[in-house]
Amino acid sequence: MLEIKKILFGGAQWDFLLEIVGRSIIMFVMILVILRLSGKKGVRQLTLFEVAIILSLGSAAGDPMFQEELPVIYALVVLFSVIVIYKFVTWLSSKSTLINKVLEGEAMVVVRDGMFDLKHEHDGDFSKMEFFSELRNQSVEHLGQVRVAVLEVDGTMSILFYADSDVKYGLPLFPDHYMQVLPHENVDTFACMYCGQIEPTIIENQTCKRCKRKEWSLALKTKRV
Known part of the structure; x- marks a missing residue:
């Protein structure tokens, strides 16, 4: 005391x-x-x-x-x-x-044409999980809904969306769907879990041609709500 x-x-x-x-x-x-x-x-x-x-x-x-x-x-x-x-x-x-x-720094393109832009993948500021969070906060379910997403110098995210008729398959951003799947599983289309590259089918241990990773998730094609 x-x-x-x-x-x-x-x-x-x-x-x-x-x-x-x-x-x-x-x-x-x-x-x-x-x-x-x-x-x-x-x-x-x-x-x-x-x-x-x-x-x-x-x-x-x-x-x-x-x-x-x-x-x-x-x-x-x-x-x-x-x-x-x-x-x-x-x-x-x-x-x-x-x-x-x-x-001030520069604005950074995070998503281009429905896939993560890889130009900044080796930058110290590149954090995929932070981008996932920012995109989810903008009600983005998967990358196929996004034409361009830019991380502004003040930390905000600016997004241009595809029209509903132009939405394509994309990497899911929510935990329920963002999980690894195997080639033999019943999945229509696959998305690279790192960059969002889309492949209709994959084989065992297939490497993504964009980022050279080997982890794949199912791809979604749902429209924005």
């Missing part, structure tokens, strides 16, 4: 608690003002560069909330300096495609 009391209250200056509340309110309001000045509406819109800015703001705002020797004015100077830097770099980014790519 004594240890808990020491951890919670040891060395606390009780007359400084009210000042901490005041400092916290001031810094919280200033963070809101700075975020409004940045022009962003929500976290979903943030790029990696903007996340770095937010972390800088949080670091600058945190210490003066409870450190008596740090006047709040220091943090305010840091906050406004950061937002000026942000505005300048954003303006610079709008004038230079190279700088924009370095700071």
Whole structure:
């Protein structure tokens, strides 16, 4: 019990608690003002560069909330300096495609013509399961429903769908159907479990001609609901 009391209250200056509340309110309001000045509406819109800015703001705002020797004015100077830097770099980014790519990154094609695009398969950011999740969140049952899917720089997924009359066989994305099947099983059409390549029939240990994998699932051709 004594240890808990020491951890919670040891060395606390009780007359400084009210000042901490005041400092916290001031810094919280200033963070809101700075975020409004940045022009962003929500976290979903943030790029990696903007996340770095937010972390800088949080670091600058945190210490003066409870450190008596740090006047709040220091943090305010840091906050406004950061937002000026942000505005300048954003303006610079709008004038230079190279700088924009370095700071924001590039949109990445995830699905093309009903199959996973393999150009980025060796990138560190390539995660098939994350793409599965994003596509499922857009009510995509299988890749044959998707003409193009693009992962935007802010993490959102933009999708162009096939018309119902053009839907083709595709790799299923939901766990109930995304499972390995064997050549002798009663399956009409097969889909490579890695890239979505479609084959009407396969033989034992057949290798996908696109990605060279050997795992196959049944392919679906259901229309979007």
